[in-house]
Amino acid sequence: MSKILVTYFSLTGNTKKIAEAIHDSLEGDKTIKPVDEVQELEHYTLIFIGFPVHSHSVPFKIESLLKRIPEGKKIALFSTHGAITGSHLSQEALEHAVVTASKVKVLGTFSCRGKISSKALEVLSKSPEHMTWAEMAPSAQTHPDVGDLEDARSFAKRMMTLSIQ
Numbered sequence: 242m243s244k245i246l247v248t249y250f251s252l253t254g255n256t257k258k259i260a261e262a263i264h265d266s267l268e269g270d271k272t273i274k275p276v277d278e279v280q281e282l283e284h285y286t287l288i289f290i291g292f293p294v295h296s297h298s299v300p301f302k303i304e305s306l307l308k309r310i311p312e313g314k315k316i317a318l319f320s321t322h323g324a325i326t327g328s329h330l331s332q333e334a335l336e337h338a339v340v341t342a343s344k345v346k347v348l349g350t351f352s353c354r355g356k357i358s359s360k361a362l363e364v365l366s367k368s369p370e371h372m373t374w375a376e377m378a379p380s381a382q383t384h385p386d387v388g389d390l391e392d393a394r395s396f397a398k399r400m401m402t403l404s405i406q
């Protein structure tokens with residue numbers, strides 16, 4: 242009998258929305274928890290892990306979690322970001338997460354855009370290394386939207402199917 246964990250880190254709620262859509266679309270024995278509440282990982286057969294892209298990379302709390310997943314476990318990764326979906330800027334953090342989780346089986350990844358809080362935007366747009374994605378920020382303001390949530394649900398189902406093959 243499979244046991245699924247959906248865990249996430251979310252500062253302003255975008256990644257949490259995606260995590261909830263994933264969790265809602267799954268059937269069976271499932272749990273959703275913010276990353277701070279995750280203790281043991283051993284008895285889950287599939288773990289969904291979500292995070293917002295921070296400074297082109299993976300937030301520290303998620304990086305730490307990825308490093309302590311037992312070897313051979315099946316996981317699926319999802320992220321939200323301000324940069325345009327499909328751009329290199331939106332992909333590099335997921336690529337980093339996949340490399341960090343090298344001892345586990347990454348079944349797939351999903352990402353979508355998420356609105357950037359005005360406070361974050363104000364601070365980040367002042368630093369040159371964040372300019373490129375910060376310029377893309379205005380068009381992220383309506384995300385995650387209904388289409389993103391639907392895509393996240395389809396991703397979750399695909400991952401479930403893969404996990405039992």
Ligand SMILES: Cc1cc2nc3c(=O)[nH]c(=O)nc-3n(C[C@H](O)[C@H](O)[C@H](O)COP(=O)(O)O)c2cc1C
Pocket residue numbers: 250251252253254255256257292293294295296297298321322323324330331354355356357358361365374
């Ligand atoms: C400190 C900080 C750094 C960020 N860095 C990036 C970045 O490098 N690239 C990007 O596309 N979005 C970046 N963002 C935007 C967030 O990834 C995006 O708004 C995300 O959806 C926030 O998710 P949350 O509401 O779950 O925290 C950053 C946001 C913050 C607050």
